Amino acid sequence: MDVDMNDETAEEKYEEGFGFEMDRKPMSQGAEARIFKSMYLGKPSIIKQRFAKKYRHSTLDERLNKHRVRAEVKGIMKAKQVGVETPALYFVDGERNEIVMERVEGCSAKEWIEKIRKENDEKEFKDNLSSFGILLGTKVGKLHAASVVHGDLTTSNVLLRDGNPQQIVLIDFGLCSQMKITAEEKGVDLYVLERAIASTHHDSEQLFKSVLEGYEKSGGKGAKGALEKLEEVRMRGRKRDMIG
Amino acid sequence: MIYRRKNSRMSPGLSRLYQLQPDPYDNTQKATIRICLFTEVTNAVELREKVRNGEIDAALIRPELVYGVYVLLAAANRTVHQMAHNRMATRSLSAELIYSLSPSRNISDSLVTFGIAEKSTALLAAVFDDKSGSAMKKLCKQIAGKPTDMGELNELINAKQIRKIYQLTDAVYNDDSLSDHITSRLVYKDFAS
Numbered sequence: 001m002d003v004d005m006n007d008e009t010a011e012e013k014y015e016e017g018f019g020f021e022m023d024r025k026p027m028s029q030g031a032e033a034r035i036f037k038s039m040y041l042g043k044p045s046i047i048k049q050r051f052a053k054k055y056r057h058s059t060l061d062e063r064l065n066k067h068r069v070r071a072e073v074k075g076i077m078k079a080k081q082v083g084v085e086t087p088a089l090y091f092v093d094g095e096r097n098e099i100v101m102e103r104v105e106g107c108s109a110k111e112w113i114e115k116i117r118k119e120n121d122e123k124e125f126k127d128n129l130s131s132f133g134i135l136l137g138t139k140v141g142k143l144h145a146a147s148v149v150h151g152d153l154t155t156s157n158v159l160l161r162d163g164n165p166q167q168i169v170l171i172d173f174g175l176c177s178q179m180k181i182t183a184e185e186k187g188v189d190l191y192v193l194e195r196a197i198a199s200t201h202h203d204s205e206q207l208f209k210s211v212l213e214g215y216e217k218s219g220g221k222g223a224k225g226a227l228e229k230l231e232e233v234r235m236r237g238r239k240r241d242m243i244g
Numbered sequence: 245m246i247y248r249r250k251n252s253r254m255s256p257g258l259s260r261l262y263q264l265q266p267d268p269y270d271n272t273q274k275a276t277i278r279i280c281l282f283t284e285v286t287n288a289v290e291l292r293e294k295v296r297n298g299e300i301d302a303a304l305i306r307p308e309l310v311y312g313v314y315v316l317l318a319a320a321n322r323t324v325h326q327m328a329h330n331r332m333a334t335r336s337l338s339a340e341l342i343y344s345l346s347p348s349r350n351i352s353d354s355l356v357t358f359g360i361a362e363k364s365t366a367l368l369a370a371v372f373d374d375k376s377g378s379a380m381k382k383l384c385k386q387i388a389g390k391p392t393d394m395g396e397l398n399e400l401i402n403a404k405q406i407r408k409i410y411q412l413t414d415a416v417y418n419d420d421s422l423s424d425h426i427t428s429r430l431v432y433k434d435f436a437s
């Protein structure tokens with residue numbers, strides 16, 4: 001039997017394993033963005049969609065969204081370049097203010113902390129927080145040394161690949177700024193993290209102490225100045241709290 | 245059973261068809277790209293000339309610089325997206341694809357780096373919108389070389405040169421993360437400055 005190998009129909013099939021898919025329901029809905037699970041050319045991904053906010057003037061809103069997408073793309077890339085892990089960028093739609101990026105499987109630092117609180121005894125908990133905090137502080141130190149301020153450091157914006165506290169992946173760079181960064185801005189970046197930890201995790205002072213330890217160790221030139229500014233910012237914060 | 249090939253040079257099944265989405269997750273818009281790897285190519289000089297004078301409308305790419313099909317498809321999807329929004333930096337989809345592979349914003353440098361060279365003996369041919377495969381078949385007749393299974397691409401990759409071009413020299417990466425870093429660089433290009 002002769003088989004005609006040039007049969008046209010034989011070639012009309014798409015290669016498998018490189019598809020596009022997107023969940024209909026978001027896995028996260030924040031004030032600024034929705035996150036959907038997706039597949040991008042066969043890779044597990046998420047799509048971060050910044051939507052229009054009705055309460056903001058539409059031109060301003062559009063400009064802000066574009067600015068945030070830009071800041072996020074640049075922050076994610078810059079962090080990679082200085083050895084701080086961030087999700088891989090797969091696609092950006094500048095028109096629709098969407099970023100498709102690698103889906104990091106695991107959990108957030110926030111979830112991990114509350115999980116080990118349940119599973120560990122007091123000493124283990126403290127030790128675990130301590131070694132994680134030092135590593136996180138080192139990462140923040142590296143970013144600051146490269147003149148990147150994250151802008152929204154919280155334990156939700158720190159992901160742990162495979163739930164492993166040694167595999168930190170930083171996300172949510174929409175508020176980050178780069179270049180001409182002052183010691184004050186770095187101090188505020190740290191302060192934001194301190195407050196976020198305090199309001200999210202009770203009895204976790206050890207964590208931020210260790211963050212500062214790691215931060216100082218990673219010691220870019222500006223680390224000392226930033227820590228001094230942190231102290232100033234704290235003072236101002238306390239005064240504000242007293243006045244109410 | 246006897247397999248007979250009408251055209252001894254082209255055995256179908258060696259070229260691959262992939263689906264793209266100009267606006268990802270908008271299923272109403274679709275695009276496709278067909279890719280075929282050629283080895284033992286002996287007429288690269290002539291092929292370059294034909295690309296230049298428009299006789300060939302396909303991207304002819306150096307396979308040694310393409311770190312896997314995913315990277316090529318990510319660049320291809322950027323290409324059809326830019327096309328759909330009238331934002332191409334070059335004059336044709338084929339040139340835009342080659343440009344999209346490059347981390348550089350210098351168009352002519354990018355085309356020289358990622359397009360085939362006079363000395364090339366292997367190439368990746370890519371054609372957009374060729375569902376039937378007829379364009380690839382026509383192209384195949386002009387390439388003095390052997391259509392080769394895409395799986396062979398791994399053997400041709402020059403990882404050292406790729407790391408240099410994408411400035412990934414210091415860190416150690418496994419295959420997946422290297423391909424992810426390359427894609428990140430490509431996406432970042434449109435936002436650099």
Ligand SMILES: Nc1ncnc2c1ncn2[C@@H]1O[C@H](COP(=O)(O)OP(=O)(O)O)[C@@H](O)[C@H]1O
Pocket residue numbers: 027028029030031032033034035046048087101102103104105108156157159171172173
């Ligand atoms: N690359 C990612 N991989 C896995 N989960 C992610 C990724 N990016 C975001 N998420 C999840 O979505 C949540 C919100 O994303 P984020 O970028 O922080 O936006 P928001 O500005 O709404 O906080 C994160 O806290 C995390 O749980």
Ligand SMILES: [Mg+2]
Pocket residue numbers: 156157172
């Ligand atoms: Mg967040």
